[in-house]
Amino acid sequence: MAKVLKGIKLRLYPNQHQADLLWQMFGNSRFVWNQMLAMAKERYHNNPSSHFVNEYGMNYLLKPLKLEFPFLKQSDSTSFLVVNHNLAQAFKMLFKHQGGYPHFKSRRAIRQSYTGRSTCRVIAKRRIKLPKLGSIRTSKTSRIAGLKIKRYTVSYDPTGRYYLSLQVETPAPQILPKTGKTVGLDVGIADLAISSDGTKYKTFNAKWLEKQATQWQSKCSRRRHRAEVAVRQWNHNHKTIKEELTDYQNWQQARMQKARYQQKIANRRKDYLHKLTTKLVKQYDVIVIEDLKTKNLQHNHHLAKVIANASWYEFRTMLEYKCAWYGKRLITIKPNYTSQICSDCGYHSGPKPLAIREWTCPQCGAHHDRDINAAVNILHKGLKAVG
Structure with a gap:
């Protein structure tokens, strides 16, 4: 049976001893990151032509580091392997010019976490056993009963709460029945998504x-x-x-x-997006959306806040993995001229100010809602691209 990876997040309720140990583990992971990063910077400073110490080399340095700093033995040993892996990946992205230089981590950061790969198991309805921490009280564990846990992350967020994020391997969800329907989606600000059949889904508001x-x-x-x-x-x-x-x-x-x-606000927005994307995936077999560069659009300071609130990127991400899970198809197309072309006759009317929400085609006389017309053009381009 096919397997998929899912993320499950639980609330943790550590006692005082466990909370103190968690903060020690947060500090240890941060300490190893900073030590390895400082070593890499010093090595390059002394000899710029030297080879970069890869992930295997950093893992080899962990043993002497633990001998020099015995407090590191209080942490799950696999958490340091994850730290080295993340640092090596950060340098790889830097060498590919896809990211900046890694930064040192501060103990004053309001969000702290560490990730491990060791075995952790459910021992009761509201109890889970974690390495070095032992039995710790959690929210309901019924969702992870019988599932294989690949890795875990313990985090402390600015609200003063502890959370346990689990990456679990689960059987692939059942394929949803086919409906024979296709739809084009135009994302917006006042309305999060406008479908080619005229339905408008409002942007989350709180x-x-x-x-x-x-x-x-x-x-x-x-x-x-x-x-x-x-x-x-x-x-x-x-x-x-x-x-x-x-x-x-x-x-x-x-x-x-x-x-x-x-x-x-973030939790309610995510809940709204989950319900909307699940509804769309159940209703349509083929969904066509624009390939928008949200980060570039946010350079417009007049629209940056409303674009961030709309969560276009998260909306697309949810559609992608849900379509893959449930046997539906998601098509992305370039957004060029979708709001300028008449969906009836193909006449190119040129750019229009955002204030114009409706217009009439001068060639065929068709009256268009700007967003619905764009959604229809998106659907046509997507179906044409895939034949």
Whole structure:
């Protein structure tokens, strides 16, 4: 039976001892990353013509590193192999000119994590056994019962919560029944997707949550500024006892409250996109969409926020893997001139301002909704491309 890889995320509820050990593991993974990166930089500085130390070479250095720093033995040993793999991949992307130079990781980062490949298993309905941590309380584990866990990631996010992300191997989902329908989708701002049959799917909207997140962002910024001033004044006047920014809980609480509202928005957006993409995959056999470069479009500062809120990239990603899972077909085409061509006669009317939402073809007299016309052209181009 065919297998597919899926990601499952669970909430973790560590006790105080386990939480302390988790932070030690976060620090150890960060320490190994920084040590290997510093070694690579120093090696290049001393001899620019030397060969880069590959992943195998970095793994060979782990044993003497553990002898020099015994606290590294408190971590799952496979987590360091993952760190070396990620660093080697980062350098490969750099050499291919597809990424920047890797950066050192900071202990002050609000998001911490480590990834391991060791065996972890479910031992109860709300208990899972992790390497070095032992039995730890989680949310419901019924979704992963009997599945093979390939790797795991423990993370701490800005909301102050711990999560366990699992990569599991599951049987491939059942192929959905064929409907014989095809559709072209034009993505937009006011409407997330407009189909060639005239259906418009609204963009996700959470105005109240966004307002709350903005207010708490302002509170967090003001409280942090006051805390920074207080820390500077105290440290200037007291030479023996020094304060740190983390000693001021007022801005820490505002930061956490802001992060929780932002996470609520992200979770609801993802839920909306999952429901919409599943509906489309069930309804149509062939889906044609535009191959938009979202990162380039976000250079327009007037539209960057609404484009990010629409989550075009995530929408496309979900369609891609769901079509692959359920036996449907996704076709991507170049978006050139799709909103300028009459879908009835093929007349090219030229570019139009975004304010024009409807227009009439001067050649055949057909009246078009701009977005629906573009979706029909997208469908035609996609079907023509695949014959």
